[in-house]
Structure formats: C-alpha cells, structure tokens
Amino acid sequence: MPAPIIKIDSISKSFGSFKVLDGLSMDVMPGEKLALIGPSGSGKTTILRILMTLERIDDGHIQIDGEQLYHVERDGRLLPADERHLTRMRQKIGMVFQLFNLFPHKCVLDNVTLAPMLTKGMPRAAAEKRAMELLDMVGMADKAKAMPAQLSGGQKQRVAIARALALSPKIMLFDEVTSALDPELVEEVLNVMRRLADETDMTMLLVTHEMGFAHDFADRILFFDRGRIVEEGKPDEIFRRPKQERTQAFLKKIIAAGHRV
Amino acid sequence: MNRFMINWSGYIGLILDGALVTIQLTLMGSALALVMAFLAGLGRLSRFFAVRALATAYIEFFRGTSIFVQLFWAYFVLPFFGISLTPLQAGILALGLNVGAYGAEVVRGAIKSVGREQYEACTALNLGRWQCMRHIILPQALLVMLPTFGNNAIELLKATAVVSLISLTDMTFQAQVVRAQTGNTLVPFTTILVLYFAMACVISWGVRGLERRMARGLDGVRV
Numbered sequence: 001m002p003a004p005i006i007k008i009d010s011i012s013k014s015f016g017s018f019k020v021l022d023g024l025s026m027d028v029m030p031g032e033k034l035a036l037i038g039p040s041g042s043g044k045t046t047i048l049r050i051l052m053t054l055e056r057i058d059d060g061h062i063q064i065d066g067e068q069l070y071h072v073e074r075d076g077r078l079l080p081a082d083e084r085h086l087t088r089m090r091q092k093i094g095m096v097f098q099l100f101n102l103f104p105h106k107c108v109l110d111n112v113t114l115a116p117m118l119t120k121g122m123p124r125a126a127a128e129k130r131a132m133e134l135l136d137m138v139g140m141a142d143k144a145k146a147m148p149a150q151l152s153g154g155q156k157q158r159v160a161i162a163r164a165l166a167l168s169p170k171i172m173l174f175d176e177v178t179s180a181l182d183p184e185l186v187e188e189v190l191n192v193m194r195r196l197a198d199e200t201d202m203t204m205l206l207v208t209h210e211m212g213f214a215h216d217f218a219d220r221i222l223f224f225d226r227g228r229i230v231e232e233g234k235p236d237e238i239f240r241r242p243k244q245e246r247t248q249a250f251l252k253k254i255i256a257a258g259h260r261v
Numbered sequence: 262m263n264r265f266m267i268n269w270s271g272y273i274g275l276i277l278d279g280a281l282v283t284i285q286l287t288l289m290g291s292a293l294a295l296v297m298a299f300l301a302g303l304g305r306l307s308r309f310f311a312v313r314a315l316a317t318a319y320i321e322f323f324r325g326t327s328i329f330v331q332l333f334w335a336y337f338v339l340p341f342f343g344i345s346l347t348p349l350q351a352g353i354l355a356l357g358l359n360v361g362a363y364g365a366e367v368v369r370g371a372i373k374s375v376g377r378e379q380y381e382a383c384t385a386l387n388l389g390r391w392q393c394m395r396h397i398i399l400p401q402a403l404l405v406m407l408p409t410f411g412n413n414a415i416e417l418l419k420a421t422a423v424v425s426l427i428s429l430t431d432m433t434f435q436a437q438v439v440r441a442q443t444g445n446t447l448v449p450f451t452t453i454l455v456l457y458f459a460m461a462c463v464i465s466w467g468v469r470g471l472e473r474r475m476a477r478g479l480d481g482v483r484v
Contacts, residue, residue, distance in 0.1 A: 004336040054381050101382035104479055105400050114396060115386035147478035166388065 003066060003201050005030040005171065006051065011060030013046055013227075022227040023060070030170075031201040035214035035235075036245045037073060038224030039250060044207045048173040051205070052084050052095045052159055065092055069181065091119075094169035098176040100156040102148040102163070108135065109144040112163045114193070127166075134162040138192045165196075172196075173207045178213075186210070190237030211254055215239050223247045269448065272439045276449060279435030280456050284429060286352050286421040288461070289292025291414050294364050298410075301361065302368025303394075316365065321360035328420055331355045336427045352424035352431075359419045364410065371405035372398055404475050411468030415461045432456060 001172065004027035013021040020043045028034055036044035036216040049055045051062070053069070062069040062080070072085050081089075103111050112131035116122040124128075135141045139227040146154055156175055164172060178186045190213050197217055199206060210213050214221060214235065221238040223231045223246075231244045241246045304316030323331065336351035346354065369422075375398050383393035425434035432453045439449040 052381075052385050054384055087387060087389070090384070093385075095385040097378065097382070097385075099378060101378045101385075102378070103382065103397055107405075107478070115388060117394065118392050119387045119389075149479055164385065 002030055004028055004063075005032075005065055006205075007063040008047075009061040009063070011050070011057045011062060013050065013055065013057055020227050021050075021057075024227065025060075026222065026229060027207065028203060030169075031203055033197050033204045033219045034206065035218035035221050036205065036207045036224060037209070037211065037214060037221060037238075037250075038230075041226075042224040043227040044176055044222075044224045048095065048175050048205060048207055049138070050169070052093055053090060054175055060255065064089055089116065090195055091167065092161075092170045093173065094164035094167055094171070095173040095175065096157070096160050096164050096177050098179050100148075100160045100180075102156055102160055104148050104202065106148075108140060108146050108148070108151070108159050111148070111159060112166050114205050115163070131162070131166055134165050135159070137165075137195070138162045139188070143232070152185055153181045154188045157181065157189045161189075161192055169202070171203045171205070174204065174208070176207050176209065178208070178210055190217075192214070209254070211251070225250070267445065272443065272449065273452065275439060276432060276435045276452050276456070279430055279432035279453075280460075282349075282430055283418070283421050283432040283456075284460065286349070286356065286424060286429075287414070287418045289353045290356035290360065290417050290421065293353055293416060294360040294413065295410075297358060297361025298364025298368050301365035302372065305365065305369050306372060308418050309409045315418055319358075320362045320365050322368075324361050328355060328359045329423055329426070331359055332423055332427060348424065348427045348429035351427060352365055352421070352429050356424075360413050360419070363416075364413050367406050367409045367413070371402035371409075374405050375401050404472065404479070405449070407472045407475070409470055411464060414468070418460055418464065419457065 006026075006028035008024060008026045010023045010025050011021055012019065012023055020041075023049070024043070036047065038044050046055060050057055051064075051069070057070060061071060067089065067101065068078065068081070069086075069089050070081050072081050073079075103114070106114065109128060109131055112134060113122075113124065114125040116127045116130065117124060132141055132144065135144055138161055140155060140158050140162065143151065143159075148159070151159065161177075174199065178189050178191075181189065189212070193204075193206075193213075194217065196202065206214065206217065216235075218235055220232060221235050222229050223238060223242075225245070225246050231238060231242060231247045239251065242251060301316040301319050304312050305320070307313050307316070330356040332351065335346060335355045336348060339346060339351075372394075379401070380393060381399055383397055388396070421431055422433040424431050425437065428434070430438075436449040436453045440446050443449075
C-alpha cells in the first residue's frame with residue numbers, strides 16, 4: 001500500500017476564541033478524490049486553506065508527499081518552516097477558489113501563463129503553448145485574449161482551474177468552486193472537474209455543497225462538524241446509509257433545501 | 262497715458278521664462294514626490310518595524326510642517342550642515358519631499374484597497390511577495406492612486422510659487438518683477454493666473470487619459 005500523499009496529524013486551529021479545528025487527523029492517498037462536506041463553520045474550508053498555507057496551524061503536523069509542510073527537520077527536531085521551505089512545498093499544491101480570484105487586469109492567457117513564467121522561469125512561448133492546451137481542455141481557448149470582466153462566472157472558474165493546473169500540482173484543492181455560480185453555469189464547471197478526475201491521477205480535495213456531484217466524483221466522503229470528522233466512508237455509505245445522527249440531520253436539511261443527492 | 266505705452270512683449274517673455282522654471286520644478290518635484298510616495302508608502306506596509314517607523318516618521322514630519330518652512334530649511338539651514346543647494350535643487354527637494362509624504366498615504370491606501378483574495382491567489386500560485394506586489398497588486402492599486410496623484414501634482418504645481426521666496430525666478434517671481442518695474446499688477450498677475458490654470462488643465466487631462474488607458478478592459482465594457 002502506498003504512503004499517503006497528505007498526512008494530517010492532530011492539527012488545531014483557532015480564530016480568536018473560536019476553535020475551528022480541534023486535534024484533527026486524516027490521511028489522503030495519492031490520486032484519491034476526496035469530498036469534504038458539512039455545515040458551514042465546520043472547518044472544511046479551513047483545512048484546504050491550511051494545506052495551501054493561507055492559514056497557519058496552531059498545533060500539530062502536516063506531511064505532504066513525505067515532507068513536513070510547516071516544519072523543517074534539523075538535528076532530529078522539528079522547527080517552524082521558513083518562507084523558502086513553504087515556497088518549495090507549495091509547488092505540489094494548487095487551489096481553486098469560490099470567487100475565482102482571477103487577476104482582473106490581465107487577460108485570460110496572461111492569467112494562466114504568469115505563474116509558470118515567474119515561478120518556474122518557463123519561457124513565454126512554452127508557457128503560452130501549455131496555457132492554450134489547458135484552456136482548450138476547459139473549453140476556454142477561444143477566450144484567451146478576453147479580460148476576466150467579460151466572462152461569465154462559469155467561464156471565470158474554468159479559467160481559474162486552468163490557471164491552477166498550469167503549475168502541474170500533485171494535489172488540487174477546490175473550495176466551493178460552484179457556490180458563487182448561477183445554477184445554469186454550475187454544470188460546465190463540474191464537467192471540467194469530472195474530466196480532470198477521469199484523465200489525471202491528481203489528488204483532489206473538494207469542499208462542496210453539491211451533494212450529487214460529491215457522490216459521483218469522490219472516492220471517499222468526509223462529513224465534518226465542529227472541526228471534527230464525524231463520519232467518513234464511500235459515497236453510497238454516507239449518502240444512502242449514514243450512521244451518525246448528525247450526518248443524517250445534515251443530509252436531510254440539505255435535501256430539504258433543494259439540493260439533489 | 263504712459264502706463265499704456267508699456268512694451269509688454271518683453272515683460273511677457275520674462276514671465277514665460279518663469280513659466281519654464283515652474284514647469285521644470287513641477288516635473289522634477291513630481292518625479293521626486295512619486296519616488297518618495299512609493300518608497301514611504303511601501304515602507305509603511307513593510308514587515309520590518311524599523312522600515313515602518315522610518316516611513317511613518319517621514320510622512321508625519323513632512324505632512325505636519327509647512328512647505329514654506331521646509332523650503333527655508335533646505336535652502337538656508339542645510340548649508341550650516343555643509344550641504345549647499347542651488348535654489349532649484351532646494352525647491353525640488355522641498356516640494357518633492359512634501360508632496361511625496363501625502364502621496365505615500367495614497368500609495369498605502371490604494372494598496373490596501375486591493376482585496377485579500379488577490380494576495381491569496383498569489384500565494385496559491387506560489388508567487389513571491391515582491392512578484393505579487395509588482396505584477397498583481399501594484400498594477401491594480403495604480404489605477405486607484407491615479408486620480409489622487411493628479412490632485413497632488415496640481416497641488417505641487419501651485420506650491421511651486423513659494424520658491425520665489427528663495428529668489429528662484431519662477432513664474433510668480435517674474436510676475437512680481439514685472440509688477441515692480443511697470444507698476445501694473447493686472448497684466449502680469451492675470452497672465453500667470455491663466456498660465457497656472459492652463460498647466461493644471463494639462464495635468465488633469467493627462468491623468469484622466471492615463472486612467473482611461475489603464476482601466477481598459479477592467480470593467481468588461483471597453484476593450
């Protein structure tokens with residue numbers, strides 16, 4: 001059995017007096033597609049943000065690909081990592097945000113080529129060639145010269161996915177990537193993600209309220225509540241036969257709110 | 262009747278010579294102000310306390326004392342410390358440092374106005390701090406700064422008049438010379454009124470044009 005690509009070991013995180021994560025541990029296997037579900041404030045987005053180094057942990061350890069994320073080992077002791085270490089570790093991880101976070105002053109193509117050129121020293125021609133392949137994959141090649149403001153939400157999100165893929169991360173984090181979209185635009189983004197799941201062996205972590213999509217997409221579902229994993233299992237186990245009361249209550253509420261499972 | 266026999270062309274020429282000095286002061290003062298604004302504005306956002314303290318001290322000091330006093334310091338007091346400046350150098354220095362202090366707050370505010378999500382996108386794309394600032398934050402912040410920079414440049418233009426007090430032959434100085442020699446106030450001071458206004462208009466238009474250029478594409482309407 002291969003080693004986990006992400007190993008989270010009893011991490012805690014507080015915002016002020018609010019403890020978002022409380023001694024959380026979990027492993028993710030290479031290539032695994034994982035969906036994190038649960039009520040808002042349950043800490044699922046915080047996990048993605050911590051993995052992307054957008055938030056720091058108060059306690060615990062995280063290993064990515066066999067290496068400590070927030071620590072460096074020196075003389076057998078774990079010391080807090082410096083920016084250089086974080087920069088190296090971030091190469092393994094990409095993230096797509098709920099609100100796209102495209103760069104509004106750069107055209108679609110430049111949004112995608114910027115990071116490979118700056119962080120990997122890729123020549124412009126090579127970066128553009130790769131960017132066009134990725135834009136083609138997400139169905140946005142014809143909009144390469146458009147500015148983000150000219151795009152619909154679904155188009156923006158597809159560009160954002162291409163932008164994250166351009167750095168060829170081993171792990172992709174999707175943080176409620178369809179939550180800000182009009183209902184009719186959700187499907188085009190989900191289709192791109194389905195393709196990604198089918199055609200690559202990337203490890204994908206997904207925070208979502210699209211239960212139907214989580215069911216089809218994920219190998220494993222984690223149900224979060226109050227900073228802890230309440231229940232985990234295969235999609236059918238979680239959605240059809242949830243064992244925990246809180247999972248049942250949450251799913252009932254979600255279905256009542258009109259989300260399909 | 263004698264008063265109407267004045268040959269104005271020579272005197273107007275004098276004022277136009279002064280106008281060149283005023284333009285020179287405005288351009289070079291603005292250039293220095295711009296550099297100081299970015300240095301101090303970025304300095305105030307620095308991770309390092311010493312840099313923040315230095316930037317804050319500069320900004321508060323130059324905003325809190327009058328340009329008039331600063332100019333006299335630059336020209337009359339600095340020589341006691343072994344630094345002798347020409348009137349033009351002293352004028353550029355005082356104007357640039359004074360307006361730069363105001364500009365620094367504009368730079369800081371504009372950078373702060375760029376949303377946190379842009380920084381987060383930079384982190385997720387593994388851009389370094391400076392790469393993020395240079396390629397993502399500053400280009401967006403610049404657009405926010407521009408209108409206020411235009412204001413500051415016009416303020417600086419008008420403030421150039423104080424350099425006449427250290428015998429620099431700018432437009433206001435020359436108008437006073439003409440007034441002393443002809444006894445006429447109306448003509449020289451109306452001339453420089455119009456000239457100051459014209460210069461301010463050029464700055465306004467220039468800045469607005471720049472703004473339009475830079476905003477292109479950002480709102481999804483213009484391409």
